[in-house]
Amino acid sequence: MTKDLSPRLIFDGPDLRLVYVPAEKRGPLVVTFSPLVHQDFDPPVGFGQEFFAKRGLACLCFISAWPHWWQVPDIEKALSIAREVVRQHSRVITYGSSMGGHGALLHSRALGATTVIAAAPQFSIDPAKAPFERRWRHRASKLTFNWDDMKAGLAPKARKYIIYDPLSIDRKHVQRLRSPRIIRVGLPFSGHAPLAYLSHIGLLSDTILSMIGNKFSLLSLKEAVRAQRRGNPDYWGEMALALQQRGRYQAAVEALRTAKSLDASAIQPRLRLAQNMWRLGLGEEALQELEEAVTMRPRHEGARKLFASMLAQSIQSVSEDPAKLEALHERYRSAIDSDGELQALISAPKATPHLTNG
Structure with missing residues (x-):
């Protein structure tokens, strides 16, 4: 039996x-x-x-x-x-x-x-x-x-x-x-x-x-x-977090680039890569990473908010320079115009993008 x-x-x-x-x-x-x-x-x-x-x-x-x-x-x-x-x-x-x-x-x-x-x-x-x-x-x-x-x-x-x-x-x-x-x-x-x-x-x-x-x-x-x-992308992601907590943002960027290369579909390494780039003054590269992240995961709230926050601050930083302002609008026009919710986020008051452990 x-x-x-x-x-x-x-x-x-x-x-x-x-x-x-x-x-x-x-x-x-x-x-x-x-x-x-x-x-x-x-x-x-x-x-x-x-x-x-x-x-x-x-x-x-x-x-x-x-x-x-x-x-x-x-x-x-x-x-x-x-x-x-x-x-x-x-x-x-x-x-x-x-x-x-x-x-x-x-x-x-x-x-x-x-x-x-x-x-x-x-x-x-x-x-x-x-x-x-x-x-x-x-x-x-x-x-x-x-x-x-x-x-x-x-x-x-x-x-x-x-x-x-x-x-x-x-x-x-x-x-x-x-x-x-x-x-x-x-x-x-x-x-x-x-x-x-x-x-x-x-x-x-x-x-x-x-x-x-x-x-x-x-x-x-x-x-x-x-x-x-x-x-293992997780290994590099955790290494980046340890470097980031010690203020070694450039080394964290390199570790996160490696994590991204090992798993291009993962969203969190891209967000943290953008955040560390932003801390290093690499605003354009950070925005490019976030644009890719939002394209990959259109409904990811964290990616959308971070992209909107950085983009709004970038726009504000060049508001006195018409040429740079127009170039920035032109670069991201398609992303903004096609998404009313993103427009609203960009228009709202913004906090400075911050580093997370996510």
Whole structure:
């Protein structure tokens, strides 16, 4: 008789759901926690669910209905049900990214984890515990943090892989994690998306599976990353951000040009390239980059507003020179005349274009 391996919804609450996908053999169980950007609550599909199912690994997926960092009453009942599943398996690996990485660490003891894989996790987003963390203050203001004791939640005997960018703010969270058997897997210039970074250079699957199988080699990963990273646009984008924060705008421009050459369809490197060019006084080149960006993505609000802001300031700067003013209008006439919304943005009062982390 063939075993039923279809996903099973074993807990259905207003704030989180729990999906169990069995495997043919009773081996290890991967327990995943969804990240903030996960959209598959209804119908429920867990983080990494398809990846592990295809590889014959059982998985149990905690799926959040909204970005609550697992600070909801449902978590107690869900963990109780999860422990019933855990007892059927030989080993337990908790896994997640960002908010999901936080959950994988926070509930590792409760789930009896033998291995934890947490990418860019937070120690906490409670301002009282992580005052340096401002990225999710608006989210934190809605939470009570009644289930946010990381010290008590960490499984002391579990091998804990923390994948993160040591040059980003995420390192401050990692520094606050105090527990035996923590293995820090630092990936410089991977930003807040080290899993995407590894995926882009073709190393994600092997890395995660080697951690699950207790065969991971940090030295081997670092050698493989060094061999592949220069072809990854995210690497250059994060390098540019680090240079930009140090005021090295020319070097940031060169890094972003490389990122753009590796992925011409990406919009964010173009916007940041234009911003850094603007800071260097390369207004015409910045406008050309933004014109291309708006042409590529006509409805991208950030590109449209930045283009309008820079163009309006360029027009203002040559308002006393009729020849330059006419040349500027002529150069961008088709872009302006064909877009009433862009005309309105240009006519509105403008703030100085600023550098962003986007």
